[in-house]
Amino acid sequence: MPTLRELTEYHKPTSLDEALKLLRRPDIRTVPIAGGSGLVPAAPRDVEAVVDLSALDLAYIKPCEDLKAFARLCIGAATTLQTIVEDEAIRDYADGVLVKTILDTATRNVRGAASLAGSIIDAKGNSPLLTMLLALDAHLTILGDKEEDVALAKWTQQDRTLITRIALPVLSNETHAAYEKVARTPADLPIVCVAARATVTNGQLNDVRLALGGLGRKPLLIERASIGIKEAVKIAVESIDPPSDYFATAEYRREMIGVLVKRVLSSLSR
Numbered sequence: 001m002p003t004l005r006e007l008t009e010y011h012k013p014t015s016l017d018e019a020l021k022l023l024r025r026p027d028i029r030t031v032p033i034a035g036g037s038g039l040v041p042a043a044p045r046d047v048e049a050v051v052d053l054s055a056l057d058l059a060y061i062k063p064c065e066d067l068k069a070f071a072r073l074c075i076g077a078a079t080t081l082q083t084i085v086e087d088e089a090i091r092d093y094a095d096g097v098l099v100k101t102i103l104d105t106a107t108r109n110v111r112g113a114a115s116l117a118g119s120i121i122d123a124k125g126n127s128p129l130l131t132m133l134l135a136l137d138a139h140l141t142i143l144g145d146k147e148e149d150v151a152l153a154k155w156t157q158q159d160r161t162l163i164t165r166i167a168l169p170v171l172s173n174e175t176h177a178a179y180e181k182v183a184r185t186p187a188d189l190p191i192v193c194v195a196a197r198a199t200v201t202n203g204q205l206n207d208v209r210l211a212l213g214g215l216g217r218k219p220l221l222i223e224r225a226s227i228g229i230k231e232a233v234k235i236a237v238e239s240i241d242p243p244s245d246y247f248a249t250a251e252y253r254r255e256m257i258g259v260l261v262k263r264v265l266s267s268l269s270r
């Protein structure tokens with residue numbers, strides 16, 4: 001694996017325009033670098049140049065002024081995971097479950113360096129953070145040919161683009177979120193995990209988003225306007241085609257997904 005010492009170029013632009021111009025050069029493979037905790041130890045072989053995002057004012061947490069109808073909070077792409085878990089507004093958001101999944105995703109040292117966007121890009125299918133953001137219906141602002149607002153559920157990483165921020169939607173007082181995992185130890189990343197968001201009216205679950213992690217390259221999203229817990233377990237178990245590996249068999253994963261869906265939705269409807 002090459003390290004960043006072998007790179008030919010390091011850039012630290014002070015405007016998004018400049019950053020984008022550097023990233024879009026056709027003749028030299030250039031990638032963004034935020035915390036560097038993923039990229040520095042494992043830079044892809046063909047990377048020749050990096051664009052450091054630290055002078056672009058992309059580290060913030062604030063109400064989204066231009067997305068009022070949709071979003072409550074905008075998090076700058078370069079905001080570190082540690083800044084996010086320490087933020088009052090985020091601690092109150094979605095019953096504190098977003099914070100729980102960040103703590104479950106990265107240790108204190110990693111959280112101090114790793115950015116939210118870098119963590120989304122590098123996330124595997126069993127990432128608690130990615131699974132939770134999917135259940136919450138987070139949106140990404142992507143800068144490429146144009147600026148676009150893309151639901152995380154529809155997003156695929158494109159070279160030569162920049163994530164500039166992550167927007168979290170407004171949640172009503174009746175909307176709650178929950179997350180559970182199965183792992184070898186509490187400190188390990190999940191074998192499987194489930195995150196959910198639902199509006200709860202008289203114990204009924206409406207506007208349900210269930211995200212299932214640990215089943216492949218990306219977490220799987222199941223959405224229903226309204227659903228009972230038994231039905232949700234059945235749908236989840238029947239929708240998946242889990243892999244077998246040295247952590248767990250496909251059968252174990254399938255069974256645990258059923259257990260976690262029941263656990264998560266039961267905690268929401270209480």
Ligand SMILES: Cc1cc2nc3c(=O)[nH]c(=O)nc-3n(C[C@H](O)[C@H](O)[C@H](O)COP(=O)(O)OP(=O)(O)OC[C@H]3O[C@@H](n4cnc5c(N)ncnc54)[C@H](O)[C@@H]3O)c2cc1C
Pocket residue numbers: 031032033034035036037038039040041053077078105106107110113114115116117118119120121122123124127161162163164
């Ligand atoms: C000791 C150690 C332990 C780790 N443990 C864990 C762990 O437990 N769990 C875990 O999930 N990860 C872990 N990681 C991996 C690492 O923390 C993640 O990859 C990290 O979250 C990446 O964030 P970053 O800001 O450091 O990204 P970088 O390393 O800077 O970049 C990661 C990738 O994202 C791209 N990128 C960054 N910002 C943007 C942007 N705004 N727009 C577009 N592309 C962008 C980069 O080009 C690169 O491809 C660990 C890493 C280390 C060094």
